[in-house]
Amino acid sequence: MDKYGIVLENVSLKNLSTINIGGTAKYLVRPYSYVDLTKLLDYLKENDMKYYILGNASNVLLDDSYFDGVIIKLDEFNSIDIDGNIVTAGAGVMLPKLVNVCLQKELVSLAHFSMIPGTVGGSVVGNAGAYGHEIMEYVKEVKVIDKDNKIKTLTKDDISFGYRYTSLKDNYIVLSATFICEKGNPIEVLSDIGTRNEKRKDTQPLDKPSVGSIFRNPDDIPAGRLIEELGLKGTKVGGAVVSEKHANFIINDGDATFDDVIKLIDKIKKEAKEKRNIDLVCEPTIVRWN
Ligand SMILES: Cc1cc2nc3c(=O)[nH]c(=O)nc-3n(C[C@H](O)[C@H](O)[C@H](O)COP(=O)(O)OP(=O)(O)OC[C@H]3O[C@@H](n4cnc5c(N)ncnc54)[C@H](O)[C@@H]3O)c2cc1C
Numbered sequence: 608m609d610k611y612g613i614v615l616e617n618v619s620l621k622n623l624s625t626i627n628i629g630g631t632a633k634y635l636v637r638p639y640s641y642v643d644l645t646k647l648l649d650y651l652k653e654n655d656m657k658y659y660i661l662g663n664a665s666n667v668l669l670d671d672s673y674f675d676g677v678i679i680k681l682d683e684f685n686s687i688d689i690d691g692n693i694v695t696a697g698a699g700v701m702l703p704k705l706v707n708v709c710l711q712k713e714l715v716s717l718a719h720f721s722m723i724p725g726t727v728g729g730s731v732v733g734n735a736g737a738y739g740h741e742i743m744e745y746v747k748e749v750k751v752i753d754k755d756n757k758i759k760t761l762t763k764d765d766i767s768f769g770y771r772y773t774s775l776k777d778n779y780i781v782l783s784a785t786f787i788c789e790k791g792n793p794i795e796v797l798s799d800i801g802t803r804n805e806k807r808k809d810t811q812p813l814d815k816p817s818v819g820s821i822f823r824n825p826d827d828i829p830a831g832r833l834i835e836e837l838g839l840k841g842t843k844v845g846g847a848v849v850s851e852k853h854a855n856f857i858i859n860d861g862d863a864t865f866d867d868v869i870k871l872i873d874k875i876k877k878e879a880k881e882k883r884n885i886d887l888v889c890e891p892t893i894v895r896w897n
Pocket of ligand 1: 625666667725819
């Protein structure tokens with residue numbers, strides 16, 4: 608596999624995930640190029656090996672058992688090309704970096720996403736959003752690998768999307784995304800976004816290991832308010848705790864395991880159903896290896 612990228616063996620996924628939970632993966636591969644990735648996928652198919660694509664692992668809850676397969680990380684796909692107001696970024700580019708580079712060119716549209724600790728690939732696939740905006744608003748086209756291992760370009764019209772959802776998920780590997788960005792005054796935008804970001808820091812436990820919001824907001828009430836009204840702030844299962852600062856965050860208060868988090872999620876869901884008849888839906892992807 609080392610022909611196709613940087614290969615690491617017996618990699619702790621705990622150290623890669625933002626909630627510090629995860630087992631050991633047999634291999635982690637960072638392909639050098641799009642073509643190398645297609646060759647790697649062929650190789651894995653021929654050898655009947657399982658794989659999983661990870662971005663910055665900020666929206667996944669990873670099983671902490673052993674993964675007898677290959678984690679593919681697209682960190683080497685890290686280019687940012689700007690042509691006027693058209694921005695193309697590799698799947699491995701982190702959003703805060705992309706926002707910074709765009710602001711230097713007075714392109715302001717993506718600034719809403721400056722606090723999202725995800726990659727372009729993971730964020731486009733999940734249609735990440737903040738401050739009333741979603742990343743798909745700005746997407747022009749997305750370069751992908753399809754199920755037949757062919758590289759192709761999908762236009763925005765080829766993709767269906769909604770709240771924290773796109774049809775790309777589990778159907779394509781995103782290689783890069785092209786955005787249409789508006790020009791604006793970066794100083795004004797930075798001041799506005801900066802104020803909102805500061806407010807977020809005051810109200811969300813951004814300094815603690817988490818995967819961000821743990822539930823989607825139900826129609827009638829924000830998930831955080833619901834969990835708070837159920838009196839569940841501070842509830843603990845093992846090392847997993849409902850944050851006192853924002854009830855829609857589960858934080859890892861030390862040595863939380865995958866099972867601790869799942870049990871805490873189930874407990875919250877049960878109470879929401881029994882006491883308010885609300886079906887809470889988990890926002891991060893729960894990944895079980897078996
Ligand atoms: C402190 C904190 C704050 C957050 N704030 C927000 C917020 O404001 N708004 C918001 O929307 N989210 C937020 N999140 C959640 C998360 O950061 C976003 O959902 C982010 O977009 C996930 O990107 P990622 O690269 O980490 O994806 P990952 O978690 O690595 O992956 C998510 C899913 O996408 C798939 N995937 C990843 N890359 C690719 C690819 N290239 N091709 C195909 N599939 C891929 C994975 O297999 C997985 O199923 C927050 C998280 C934290 C920890």
